[in-house]
Amino acid sequence: MTAEMDASKLMKQQVGKAAADRVQSSSIVGLGTGSTTAYAIQFLGDRLKSGELKDIIGVPTSFQAEVLAREYGIPLTTLDVIDRIDIAIDGADEVDPQLNLIKGGGAAHTREKVVDTLAAEFIVVVDSSKLVDKLGSTFKVPVEVIPMAYAPVMRAIEKLGGKPELRMGVKKAGPVVTDQGNMVIDVKFDSIDNPAELEKTLNNIPGVLENGLFVNTTNLVLVGEIKDGQPSVREIVKG
Numbered sequence: 001m002t003a004e005m006d007a008s009k010l011m012k013q014q015v016g017k018a019a020a021d022r023v024q025s026s027s028i029v030g031l032g033t034g035s036t037t038a039y040a041i042q043f044l045g046d047r048l049k050s051g052e053l054k055d056i057i058g059v060p061t062s063f064q065a066e067v068l069a070r071e072y073g074i075p076l077t078t079l080d081v082i083d084r085i086d087i088a089i090d091g092a093d094e095v096d097p098q099l100n101l102i103k104g105g106g107a108a109h110t111r112e113k114v115v116d117t118l119a120a121e122f123i124v125v126v127d128s129s130k131l132v133d134k135l136g137s138t139f140k141v142p143v144e145v146i147p148m149a150y151a152p153v154m155r156a157i158e159k160l161g162g163k164p165e166l167r168m169g170v171k172k173a174g175p176v177v178t179d180q181g182n183m184v185i186d187v188k189f190d191s192i193d194n195p196a197e198l199e200k201t202l203n204n205i206p207g208v209l210e211n212g213l214f215v216n217t218t219n220l221v222l223v224g225e226i227k228d229g230q231p232s233v234r235e236i237v238k239g
């Protein structure tokens, strides 16, 4: 493992723990997707096991989150049997100064947006590499589409000035298939000046299920960073 990988792992672990520590007993918890949230799920499981935390129920945002929650002993529920989510913990691929996000690097943004926006408190967990001045500067915007519509959706996105690319599988021939059985188009925009408007415009293309722009969805981002050689966590609160 390189020193860079070590640092990234340490930052993710630390921030995952900090988020898990904020969960209180008897909470219904939205369980996000990705490598950072995976640590939060693991630490929630540890707190349950030690008896420090009691009676939490998780709402998974993906097959990955569901499998991890089962592995770490977190009981699960679904949205048809609960009427609230107290807190959701989820990662992000980019965070801008207004705390708007790009998500969906793991193709889970559709279910994540449902769960995260239902939560009374949505905590984002990232390492410091995810902070950007402007959304779209390092990451493409993921757009989930129903399979029969992928070609016209790509043409419509080109007309909006985006450069669309069908996301292809790794160790799987052909496209990535989401937990809903759909496809993902990653879109490079030269400049995202109005994320709120772009989020709506993309979702308005027939055949699009959901895109990875999360605008005004969170007031709290926890950032894992390395300071003086030690992992630490910084809070960014929306003012």
Ligand SMILES: O=C[C@H](O)[C@H](O)[C@H](O)COP(=O)(O)O
Pocket: 032, 033, 034, 035, 036, 037, 090, 091, 092, 093, 103, 104, 105, 106, 107, 108, 109, 112
């Ligand atoms: O679809 C995946 C999610 O939006 C993830 O939360 C996001 O990609 C961040 O993942 P990671 O913590 O692995 O960087």
